Amino acid sequence: MKLLDIGEVSQRSGVPPSTLRYYDEIGLIRSVARHGLRRQFEPLALTQLSLVALGKSAGFSLQDIAGMFGADGQPDLPRGDLLVRADEIDRQIGNLTTLRDALRHVAECRAPSHMECPSFQKLLRLAKRRRDPSQQSKERASSE
Structure with missing residues (x-):
């Protein structure tokens, strides 16, 4: 060899x-x-x-x-872990698709102000709910 x-x-x-x-x-x-x-x-x-x-x-x-390689160096792929990661990627794709659509809407919105746009308001509410819970508690603590 x-x-x-x-x-x-x-x-x-x-x-x-x-x-x-x-x-x-x-x-x-x-x-x-x-x-x-x-x-x-x-x-x-x-x-x-x-x-x-x-x-x-x-x-x-x-x-x-x-951990995905056997003792001989050959691939020994953990199928269960791969499926879990594929599901995580699907969730990321969904979140990124929503973000892309929101950015396109904001860029193309014909409302006089984004704050007057019902779709934009809905996007803001969704974004607020999706934030990291630890970030929300930090924001609450700093506003008190």
Whole structure:
């Protein structure tokens, strides 16, 4: 099996060598040899790096992602966790869609003032209800 030099892994994956060294140190990928001072990796490292990028895009922590690899470095994806995260992303999509629609409405609203627009008022009430409860208690405390 042909080993890949850290420079080649970096070039092929788009991941900087410093990040590759960090990932190696925390066990996300594993160097299997050295050529001088340069780390050498099996081709599997490229697949692992693709999964790391995908996991990061999905909002998983590096620690979560590390748990998605078996002892042999092969992917061992926790389907239940993936479904939970997919549901969270669906909620985010819904919230972002609402936000996008609100921004478009505010930008295109023909009311003389946004404060006179019933749709805008409704959006403000919805936004107030969706705020983080800890933020609401901080605001209440500062207004007292």
